[in-house]
Structure formats: C-alpha cells, structure tokens
Amino acid sequence: MDIAMHKEARLTRHAVQVAQAQGLIKPYITPLESKRVPLEQAYGSYLAVNIAASHPLPHFRRSGMDGFSIRTEDLRGASSETPVRLKVIERIPCGAVPRKRLERGTAARTMTGAMVSEGADAVIRMEMTQEAVIGGISHIIVTKPIQPGANVSEVGSELEEGAGIVGQGCKIRSGETALLAIYGFHHVPVYRSPVVAILSTGEELLQVDEPLQPGKIRNSNAPMLAGLVRRAGGIPHWIGKIGDDLDETRQRVQEALASADLVVSTGGVSVGDYDAMADFFLQWEGKTLFNKVAMRPGSPTTAGVLDGKLIFALSGNPGACFVGFHLFVRPVLLGMQGSVEPHLPEIKAFLRQGYAKTDAYTRYVRGRIVFSSDGRVCVEPAGQDKSSIVTSIKDSDCLICIPPGKEETVPGSLVSVLCLDKE
Numbered sequence: 060m061d062i063a064m065h066k067e068a069r070l071t072r073h074a075v076q077v078a079q080a081q082g083l084i085k086p087y088i089t090p091l092e093s094k095r096v097p098l099e100q101a102y103g104s105y106l107a108v109n110i111a112a113s114h115p116l117p118h119f120r121r122s123g124m125d126g127f128s129i130r131t132e133d134l135r136g137a138s139s140e141t142p143v144r145l146k147v148i149e150r151i152p153c154g155a156v157p158r159k160r161l162e163r164g165t166a167a168r169t170m171t172g173a174m175v176s177e178g179a180d181a182v183i184r185m186e187m188t189q190e191a192v193i194g195g196i197s198h199i200i201v202t203k204p205i206q207p208g209a210n211v212s213e214v215g216s217e218l219e220e221g222a223g224i225v226g227q228g229c230k231i232r233s234g235e236t237a238l239l240a241i242y243g244f245h246h247v248p249v250y251r252s253p254v255v256a257i258l259s260t261g262e263e264l265l266q267v268d269e270p271l272q273p274g275k276i277r278n279s280n281a282p283m284l285a286g287l288v289r290r291a292g293g294i295p296h297w298i299g300k301i302g303d304d305l306d307e308t309r310q311r312v313q314e315a316l317a318s319a320d321l322v323v324s325t326g327g328v329s330v331g332d333y334d335a336m337a338d339f340f341l342q343w344e345g346k347t348l349f350n351k352v353a354m355r356p357g358s359p360t361t362a363g364v365l366d367g368k369l370i371f372a373l374s375g376n377p378g379a380c381f382v383g384f385h386l387f388v389r390p391v392l393l394g395m396q397g398s399v400e401p402h403l404p405e406i407k408a409f410l411r412q413g414y415a416k417t418d419a420y421t422r423y424v425r426g427r428i429v430f431s432s433d434g435r436v437c438v439e440p441a442g443q444d445k446s447s448i449v450t451s452i453k454d455s456d457c458l459i460c461i462p463p464g465k466e467e468t469v470p471g472s473l474v475s476v477l478c479l480d481k482e
C-alpha cells in the first residue's frame with residue numbers, strides 16, 4: 060500500500076458501538092489453564108471449580124454464648140418468686156466433647172463456640188444465672204425461662220451439607236478465603252493469570268528516569284497500564300518503547316505476541332502521519348476486529364486477533380488509554396481468569412451538574428460518586444475531561460456515561476455509571 064492509500068484507509072474507518080466492540084472481542088476470550096495454589100496465595104484469583112459443602116456448618120451443635128447448656132423444660136416456671144435450681148454436672152471448654160448427657164434438673168457450664176451437651180436444647184447466658192455451691196456441689200439458680208434453641212447454632216444452620224459455597228469463576232476475597240479454609244482447602248484450583256505485553260509508541264516518549272527535554276514527555280501510559288493490568292489480576296510485561304516506524308512496530312508486536320497471552324499498546328493509532336500502529340493494522344496477518352469505536356475518549360481504539368491472541372491498540376492520550384483499558388482490556392483479563400463478572404459494575408446515578416451537548420459518540424467521563432444530603436447517589440466529573448488530561452484519572456472512581464446527542468444532559472438526569480475498581 061502506498062502512502063496515499065494508507066492515508067485514505069486511515070481516514071475511512073467505520074465506528075462500532077462500545078457494546079458491539081465488546082461483542083466482537085468476546086469469542087476470543089477463553090479462560091486460561093487452572094493450577095493449584097496454596098490458600099494464602101489465592102487471594103484475588105478466580106476459582107476454577109465449583110465447591111460444595113462437604114459437611115454441614117457448623118458440624119456440631121455449638122454454643123453462641125458463655126453460659127450453661129440447659130433443658131428449657133426445666134426452666135418453664137422460673138421466676139424471682141419460684142427460682143429454679145440446676146446442678147452443674149460438667150464444664151465444657153471450646154474444643155472439648157461433653158462427656159455427660161443432661162438429665163432433668165442439670166446444666167453444663169459451656170463456653171462460646173463449645174459443643175452443647177446432648178439433651179440440652181438451649182444455652183443460658185452466664186449473666187442470667189446465679190452460681191451457688193450447695194452441699195459442696197456447684198449449682199445455678201435461674202429466675203426466668205428461656206426459649207428452646209436460644210444461643211445454640213444447630214448443625215447445618217449456616218450451610219447444609221452439599222450446599223454450594225463458592226462457585227467457579229468467583230473472585231477469592233476474604234469471605235471466600237475463610238470458607239475455603241473452613242472446608243479444608245489447603246490448596247485451591249484457580250485460573251492462571253494472563254501475561255500482558257505492554258508496548259508504548261512515540262518518538263516523544265522519555266523513560267521515567269530521563270530528564271525532560273523540549274517537545275518530549277515521560278511515558279506515563281506504560282506504568283499506568285502495568286498498574287491496571289496488575290489490579291485486574293494480570294502480569295504486566297513491559298516490552299518498552301517503539302519509535303514511530305512501521306517495520307519496528309511489526310517486529311516488536313510480533314515479539315510481544317510471542318511473549319505474552321495478549322498485547323496492549325498505546326499511541327500511534329489515529330490518523331497522524333506517524334501513527335504506525337494504525338498502519339500496522341492496515342496490513343498484517345491477523346484479523347482486525349474494529350478500528351474505531353463510537354466513544355470518547357478513545358475513538359481510535361483498535362483491536363485485532365492473531366493466532367487466537369488478542370491485541371489492543373489503545374489511544375496514546377492518557378484519558379483515552381485509561382477508558383479503553385477499562386472497557387475492552389479489563390473484561391478480557393478477567394475473562395481469561397475465568398471471572399463470571401468481567402465487566403465493570405454498572406449503576407444508575409443522578410448527574411450533579413449538566414453536561415454540554417456532545418456528538419454522535421457516547422462519552423465516558425472520569426467521574427466521582429457523591430451522595431446528596433437527601434441520600435441520593437449522584438455523580439460529577441472528577442476534573443478536566445479532555446482525553447489528554449491525566450489528573451482527573453487520579454481523582455475518579457467511576458466513568459459517567461453521557462449518551463450521544465445534540466442536547467445538553469441536564470443536571471439531575473439519571474445516567475449510567477461504571478464503577479471503577481477500588482485500590
């Protein structure tokens with residue numbers, strides 16, 4: 060292709076909607092292999108199997124209070140006028156098995172978490188009893204009846220045997236970790252983390268430790284993407300910077316594809332004279348899935364697939380790179396880890412201030428979730444909204460979706476909001 064044809068091809072791109080673009084990527088997202096990791100290393104990974112309760116929880120009748128195992132029947136008529144006296148027949152610490160069955164008129168001193176005596180149908184709290192030694196034998200005196208079942212966790216009252224406890228594709232967080240420990244999972248089958256090659260393009264890019272020079276900027280997208288990849292459970296593999304040269308781009312993209320499960324590049328994907336990534340996608344062995352998306356920022360976002368591996372060319376503008384990552388790359392990373400919820404959680408919220416009329420593209424505004432004094436969930440832009448702006452990335456906890464249209468989106472409008480991962 061000569062230069063004029065390239066220019067023509069670059070300028071005549073067809074924009075797809077965000078949901079369409081996500082749909083074009085979806086067939087290429089398959090979970091990676093699973094592996095067994097020690098439980099303490101499983102946090103943040105996605106479970107590769109369904110896990111059911113192999114025993115009821117709790118698996119023995121367990122006291123919820125420090126007190127006495129009793130038979131409620133014995134206390135039925137208890138009052139201050141007619142106190143009931145029970146003989147204390149044993150002491151049951153946590154971890155011990157009661158030796159005696161409760162017979163009429165007896166109680167067993169039972170600690171929180173300890174096994175309740177056989178024959179007992181409740182545990183009375185220590186505070187509701189008076190202790191007395193009568194004839195050298197320990198007794199309690201009770202002046203109120205209690206309900207059957209009080210302070211006793213019955214077998215299976217939390218989970219019955221066979222109940223699903225953690226499903227395949229669930230993220231292992233603190234609650235899941237605790238359950239896996241309860242059910243004896245010393246090692247846990249989880250999906251492998253995808254390795255993500257990160258490429259940045261542009262002659263203007265300096266390394267972070269290089270002094271500034273006129274016309275040049277430090278590369279901020281690559282470290283930002285590395286952080287985003289890590290937060291999404293991937294392993295970033297920074298390939299480095301590519302100059303604005305097509306042959307170099309081809310070679311480095313090939314290397315990147317060979318060394319990783321997927322490739323993410325930033326910059327050089329628009330219509331500029333030196334946008335080598337855009338040229339790369341015009342003539343390559345892979346299949347281009349889309350090269351323009353009806354969204355801002357990030358309209359030139361491009362995605363393709365070669366030998367089953369996805370490659371995403373995100374815009375160089377930091378705001379566009381950030382949004383492109385969240386809409387397209389993050390779901391892939393989560394999907395490769397087997398997640399059942401790969402997309403950002405979406406909520407509705409009221410727009411605090413109006414948003415000026417837009418064009419035919421949906422805007423994904425870096426925003427902040429705020430609560431109004433009457434308790435409504437609202438959103439507002441986190442700062443300047445241009446694609447080149449970096450500071451509003453730091454201050455955002457959501458992306459506000461402003462629908463396309465010629466009218467202003469007025470204050471108080473109910474809009475869709477994509478919630479970003481918390482650190």
Ligand SMILES: Nc1nc2c(c(=O)[nH]1)N[C@H]1C(S)=C(S)[C@@H](COP(=O)(O)OP(=O)(O)OC[C@H]3O[C@@H](n4cnc5c(N)ncnc54)[C@H](O)[C@@H]3O)O[C@H]1N2
Nearest residue numbers: 259261278279280281326327328329334357374375376379
């Ligand atoms: N005539 C037109 N010009 C532009 C269009 C258009 O449709 N017609 N699209 C604009 C849009 S929208 C965007 S977004 C940008 C996309 O540009 P590229 O993806 O080609 O990115 P670059 O040209 O390489 O760089 C853009 C901008 O970002 C800075 N940059 C690049 N890489 C990094 C990095 N790793 N860290 C920090 N900053 C980076 C770069 O210096 C530029 O300032 O194109 C518009 N133009």
Ligand code: MOO
Nearest residue numbers: 356357358379446
């Ligand atoms: O689509 Mo660009 O990323 O608006 O600025």
Ligand SMILES: [Mg+2]
Nearest residue numbers: 327329331334
């Ligand atoms: Mg460009």
